[in-house]
Every structure is written in C-alpha cells, then in structure tokens.
Amino acid sequence: MKNIFLFSITLLLTTLFVFSCDKDDDAPPATTTIETAEELTAALDNIYASAEAPGFAVSVVKNDAIIYQEAFGKADIAAGKDFTNQTLLPIGSISKTFIAAAVVKAIEEGYFTLETNINDLLPFEVNNPKQPNTAIKVKHLVTHTSGLLDAPDYYLAAYHILPGEDLTGLGAQILTEIGAEQRQTIALGDFLAAYYLPDGEGYSPDNFANTAPGNTWNYSNIASSLTAYLVEVATGKDFKVYVQENVFQPLGMDDTAYDLADLDAQHVAQLYWDEQTPFPKYTNDSYPDGGIHTSNEDLGKYLTDMMKGAQGQSTTLFSQASYEMLLSALLPSGVLPTYVGENQGVFWFLGNGFILHDGSDPGTACDLRFNEEGTVGSIIMTNMDASTDEHEEAFTEMATAILTAINEFSDAN
Numbered sequence: 380m381k382n383i384f385l386f387s388i389t390l391l392l393t394t395l396f397v398f399s400c401d402k403d404d405d406a407p408p409a410t411t412t413i414e415t416a417e418e419l420t421a422a423l424d425n426i427y428a429s430a431e432a433p434g435f436a437v438s439v440v441k442n443d444a445i446i447y448q449e450a451f452g453k454a455d456i457a458a459g460k461d462f463t464n465q466t467l468l469p470i471g472s473i474s475k476t477f478i479a480a481a482v483v484k485a486i487e488e489g490y491f492t493l494e495t496n497i498n499d500l501l502p503f504e505v506n507n508p509k510q511p512n513t514a515i516k517v518k519h520l521v522t523h524t525s526g527l528l529d530a531p532d533y534y535l536a537a538y539h540i541l542p543g544e545d546l547t548g549l550g551a552q553i554l555t556e557i558g559a560e561q562r563q564t565i566a567l568g569d570f571l572a573a574y575y576l577p578d579g580e581g582y583s584p585d586n587f588a589n590t591a592p593g594n595t596w597n598y599s600n601i602a603s604s605l606t607a608y609l610v611e612v613a614t615g616k617d618f619k620v621y622v623q624e625n626v627f628q629p630l631g632m633d634d635t636a637y638d639l640a641d642l643d644a645q646h647v648a649q650l651y652w653d654e655q656t657p658f659p660k661y662t663n664d665s666y667p668d669g670g671i672h673t674s675n676e677d678l679g680k681y682l683t684d685m686m687k688g689a690q691g692q693s694t695t696l697f698s699q700a701s702y703e704m705l706l707s708a709l710l711p712s713g714v715l716p717t718y719v720g721e722n723q724g725v726f727w728f729l730g731n732g733f734i735l736h737d738g739s740d741p742g743t744a745c746d747l748r749f750n751e752e753g754t755v756g757s758i759i760m761t762n763m764d765a766s767t768d769e770h771e772e773a774f775t776e777m778a779t780a781i782l783t784a785i786n787e788f789s790d791a792n
Contacts, residue, residue: 413787416447422784427451430777431770433651434462435761436675439785442754443687445679446792447785454762455649457657464676467634468648468762470745471738473678474671475603476685477622479726481610482521483701484625490613493518493709497605500613502568505575505605509589519592520606521725522709526588526595527602532558533574533581534600537664538741539564541639544659550652551659554741559661567608567618570664574601596715596723600668603726607667618667629695630680635673637666647672648762650742658742669740675760682747682756689734689753706734739765744774746782757785 413419423437434452438445454462486492491500496514498504505515507526519525536558540551546561565573573579574586588597611618619637627635636642639660650658663670673681687693688702696702708722708729715723720730727734735748744765749756759781765774 413784414791416788419447419784419788420449423449423451423781426777426780426784430763430780431654431773432761432763432777433654434466434648435759435763435777435781436462436464436466437760437781437785438675438679438682438758439789440679440683440686440749440756441789441792443683443690443692445683447788448675448679450675454646456651456654457649460649462648462762463646465634465646465674466648467642467646467672467674468650468760469670469672469738469740469743470678470747470760471669471740471743472600473736473738473745473747474667474669475726475738476736476747477626477671478603478607478610478667479521479705479724480626480696481618481622482517482606482725483705484621484697485610485614486704487697487701488614491517491609493521493704497609500609502612503572503576507587507592508577508584509587510591513591515592517606517609518709520602520609522723523596523598523602524593524710524714525599525602526590526592526597527575527599527605528586528588528597529599529601530574530581530583530586533586534665535559537565537570538661539664541660541662544661546659548659549656550742553652553656554658554661564662564666565664567604567611567664567666571601571605571608575605594714596710596719598719601665603668604665626681626696630677630684632673632677632680635671635677637670637672638662639672642672646674648743650740650762650764652742652764661741663740669738675758678747678758678760682749682758685734686749686753686756689749689751692753739774741766744778746778755789757782757789 413422433456434454436450439447448464450462450464452462454460454466495517515525538559540559540561574581607618614621684693684695689706691699706724710722720728722729732751733748734751737746742764744761746759759778764770
C-alpha cells in the first residue's frame, strides 16, 4: 500500500511548473488569465470542486512576502470543520529539511562538520558489513549516499496507532495491514540501535548497500532519522528541543511540533484514506524523517526564510554562509538519479531551477518549493492520501492544476 516516496510527483510537478523569472527576458509576455487573488481563489475553488481532497491549503511567496495564502474544503468532514491556514497536519518528508536546518546549525556551533565520521559521534557504531573498511560521514547521510538502506517492512512497522484511538474503522484496518500496531513509541536511539547493530531485532545485511559511501544514491528514511539522532547526541539536547529552540522559535512557528500532544487539538486535521475513510491518529518511531505537524501559516514563515537564505538575505537561523551550505549542490555530477533531480543540498533536492522537497504519509501529501534565485515559492498541503498508485495519480492531477494556477498568478504579480 505505502508509497513511501513521492519522487515521481516531484519530477512531474517540477517539469510542469516553471516560474516566470526562469523564462527568457526577451520573450513576449505570456497571456495571463489569473491576475488577482480573487481570480486565483476562484480557480482553486474550481479545482477543489473536482478534486478528491477533503481539504487543502496553498501559499505563494514572492520577493520576500506572502502574496497569497488560503485554504479550501474541510479539515474534518464529520465535524464540519473548515480547512484553514491554521489547520495542522503532518508534512511527511518535508520534515527532513528541518533535520537539514538542525545539521547546519550544529555545524555552525562547532559540534561536527560534513566530513566528520558518524562513528566519532554516535554512542554505538554503525558499520556496513558489505563495506567494512569505509567510513560513513555526515555528508553521506545528508545526501542519501551513506549506503544505509530502508527495509520496508521494518520501516512500515515503525508507524503505530496512538493509544486510545479506535481500531474498529476501515482506516485503522488499513494501517494495521501495513504493520502499524497500537502501542507506545520506541525511543529514537533504541529504534536505530535495533536496526543498525548486529544483535538488534531489525538488523539484516540487507539494511546495507554493497557500495562505498558517496558513490550511490539511495533514499533512506531511517538514515535520515539517524542524522537527527547524531545531532541529538552531539549537542546533548533532545532533537525535538533542539529544533524547537533553533528553528521553530526563531521563525515564530508557534503552532508547529512533532508530537500531537503539544498541539491544539481543535486545529489538528483529520487525515483520510478517502473522503469516507478517516485514519486514526498515528505516529512513527522514526519521527524526525517525517513527523512535523504544522500549518500553512507557519510553513509559510519557514518557506519565506529559506527563500531569503537562498538570496543571501537572511541570518535568522544561521549565517549567510550556512544557508549557502544548506542549499548548495553537494554531489558529484551523475550520482543523483535523473528522475529525482539534478543534485542535492543538505537533504534539499535541486533540479530544473528549483530547490524543493515533498512529503507524504497515510492521509497527507504536501509540496514545498522555490526557484533557485529565492524569489518565488509555493506550498501545497492536503489531508488526502497519496500512498497508492491511484491516490498518487489523484494528488498529482490536483497539485498540477494548483501549480499551474499559481504560476499564472505569480507571473502577474
């Protein structure tokens, strides 16, 4: 059931959506049909009417300002709650860009560098049995070239339904079918040790690629969370606290958190398999790789700062040089598969003039992107599912229509 990654969506939307500032300056202006916020709202209303999403929210940032931010549909159909700019939902793998921010902050504070051997920092050793004489460095983790792989069954079993949630509905059955039990969360360090240490219950040689670090790209959720744990160990602070203090608070993201218990339940969206099938509330032991819950309003603050950082115009989170490190290409040419993009920064993907990341989990699909100049960017957040081929196709169709409308609007403004 679970399509853990949305790379096909990323590629399709990236090739379809080109901001006006990437066009030939000498070319004649394109005919614009969506010029005002009212016209964009009308277009998005029409998209919502024909889409399968319970609700969605959109932001458009241009020249350091949010020029459009609206929400459509329902955050909770049964309760009749509207989806608003304050509605909270998980953003999936966009959370990895917050691991990236934490890594860059820790580097700036002198805890390690991109060249640091991870075993110089971790309380347990992570060794690839197929490449025993090679060193995995921080730079390999943040570019998915560490040789550490995801075992799908182990990763899916990291999802678990929160205690107290109703297990009788179809949404709960769907989650249990992929291995999600109702239980307490396993501590991050214990989860990782069980996967990477030879005596761990999740350990297997299949958790490792037979390739030296830096040579082959393999997207890994669990290795991403290992990166977060590395930050936690090196700084001596719980990773959630470190991100809260160094990212959320400086940006004024006051309604953003990893744990549902830390959020206002009245603003938390209901997630859906389809419009008739809500999911129970769930979380993941590997929480750093996809566990952030936020709103269109808060994520807009983050996007705006990342775009200013791309321009060399922000020092809100760290120095200008650190923003440059975060968003610059780190891989040799040809390492990143072409279906993903052209290169990779610290977890951010680079391609076709864009810096971007998307994310999906059961009942949520999101897209965050901006052009490499940092002048135009967008957010899409929805409480629809994109974890099967059919659902992914429905999300792609809706997101493509939204991005096309946004493109027309941003061209005119």
